[in-house]
Amino acid sequence: MAVFTTNHVRISGISAAVPSRTESNLDYDYISEAERKLLVKTTGILNRHIAAEGQTVTDLGEIAGNKLIDHLGWNRNEVDLLVLVTQSRDYFLPSSAVLLQERLKLSHNCAAFDIGLGCSGYVYAMSTAMAMMQNGGLRKAIVIAGDISSYGTSRTDKSTYPLFGDAVTATALEYDTAALPVHFNLQSDGSGAEAIIIHDGSLRHPPTPESYILHEHEPGIVRARRHLWLNGLDVFSFSVREAPANIMQLCAQSSVPLEKHDWLVMHQANMLMNETIRKKLKFLPEKTPYSLNDFGNTSSASIPLTIVTKCSEAATAPQRWMLAGFGVGLSWGSMSISTHGFVCMPVIEV
Numbered sequence: 442m443a444v445f446t447t448n449h450v451r452i453s454g455i456s457a458a459v460p461s462r463t464e465s466n467l468d469y470d471y472i473s474e475a476e477r478k479l480l481v482k483t484t485g486i487l488n489r490h491i492a493a494e495g496q497t498v499t500d501l502g503e504i505a506g507n508k509l510i511d512h513l514g515w516n517r518n519e520v521d522l523l524v525l526v527t528q529s530r531d532y533f534l535p536s537s538a539v540l541l542q543e544r545l546k547l548s549h550n551c552a553a554f555d556i557g558l559g560c561s562g563y564v565y566a567m568s569t570a571m572a573m574m575q576n577g578g579l580r581k582a583i584v585i586a587g588d589i590s591s592y593g594t595s596r597t598d599k600s601t602y603p604l605f606g607d608a609v610t611a612t613a614l615e616y617d618t619a620a621l622p623v624h625f626n627l628q629s630d631g632s633g634a635e636a637i638i639i640h641d642g643s644l645r646h647p648p649t650p651e652s653y654i655l656h657e658h659e660p661g662i663v664r665a666r667r668h669l670w671l672n673g674l675d676v677f678s679f680s681v682r683e684a685p686a687n688i689m690q691l692c693a694q695s696s697v698p699l700e701k702h703d704w705l706v707m708h709q710a711n712m713l714m715n716e717t718i719r720k721k722l723k724f725l726p727e728k729t730p731y732s733l734n735d736f737g738n739t740s741s742a743s744i745p746l747t748i749v750t751k752c753s754e755a756a757t758a759p760q761r762w763m764l765a766g767f768g769v770g771l772s773w774g775s776m777s778i779s780t781h782g783f784v785c786m787p788v789i790e791v
Contacts, residue, residue: 443627443774444694447571451620453613454784455745455756456509458501459490459606459736461790466603471596472661480603485712489606489737492589496791497531501609502585503544504791509611510545512786515581517546522582523553524570526562526741528769529589530555541585552579559637560708560768561627562586562741563610564776567764568625570614577616584612587742590669593639597655597663601671604711606737610745613784621779626691628683633771636675641666676768680714684767685721688775691763697777701761704752705729708766709736709743718765741766746788753785 465488466481481487492501502525510517523545525538538553547553552573556566563586570582587609594601641652652667664670684707692699699705705724707715709732719729730751732743739746744764748756759781767773 444625444691446622446624446695447568447575448622449577449616449618449620450571450574450614450623451617452778452780452783453615454509454513454786455610455612455749456505456786456789457608457610457742457746457749458505458789458791459608460492460496460501462491462493463488464491469603472599476599483711483713484604485731485733486604486737487734490608491591492607496589498525498527498529498587498589498609499531499537499540499544501587501791502541502611504789505609505611506541506545506583506585508786508789509613510583512784513613515613518548520547520551520581520583521579522570522573523547523551523585524556524566524582525554525585526556526558526566527586527588528557528559528740529592538585545583558770558772559588559740560710561766561770561772561774563744564625564764564766564774565627565772566741567612567776568627568774571623574614574616580616582614584614586610586612586745588740590738590740593669595655595664595668598668599661600673601664601669604738606739608736608739608742608746610742610749612745624691624695624697624777625774626687626694627774628687628772630771633675633679636672636679636771637769638670639668640670677714679771680710680767681717681721683773684718684765687773688722688763688765691775691777695777697761699724699763702763702777703728703760704755705763705765706744706747706752708768709733709738709747710768711738749785750788756780756785757782
């Protein structure tokens, strides 16, 4: 059972960068006007930020990371760890985290590595960084999280294209013996991999000319094997079954009831799914923020992006947060963290 606790690490700040280009789902002319309105109503997604051609995770991560480091007044030579969680690396190799180490002008003594997760990735990356830091050998760390999800979707696939936006966030962590314990519950189920998958483009199925041929799978869903495939019903069933159970198990193991949390910040999948989870947990709607309307599903960036856009004022005071991610993998996890004030920077458009 991957339920565990880390100690002596606090969040110092969060920043986010998004592409300046936006698209509205009300302008998504591949479906009818009535379908567009229903799409916005059920998913909660009106606008999304879409990367320009050639704009990458490291481009946005560099901007988010630099702004946060400069605002905090950190000495870049004192950053000991850089963790990047993304599914859209700049290159097949080298690691994008190592590229960011150089672009952020961090020391050669800074450890840097990628984590290849999506929807659950922020929780996993935070657990990894905090576990490495808790003994005090590493004093400062940056967790970069995000994806250029639009690159992998087909515009003629109404089941994926209107859902995903692009964003990258940076979270600053510091060793602090006064920081309260942080509790985690991490889970996975690879038998559900086909629920969210891009079939072609890597070693199992290297890209071929056929990888880019569009096929109509059902009305309104036209995509190639190089595009994201999403089985919405399977993902919905998995998420509403496993996410609440995971959160309640964490609450039981940590002896911190869910009602003692000030905020429940979930991965921003879609409004119908997230609201079903919230209602199963019987958590207050006013304490469950959403950034879906303005950004859509932004993969591993969605939890910190929601915090900086919807909870920035609350973040300045002592708070207890339940953070939960669930999706591609299948992979899911939650973390319960108490904070005593941290910086939330305004979103940067690039």
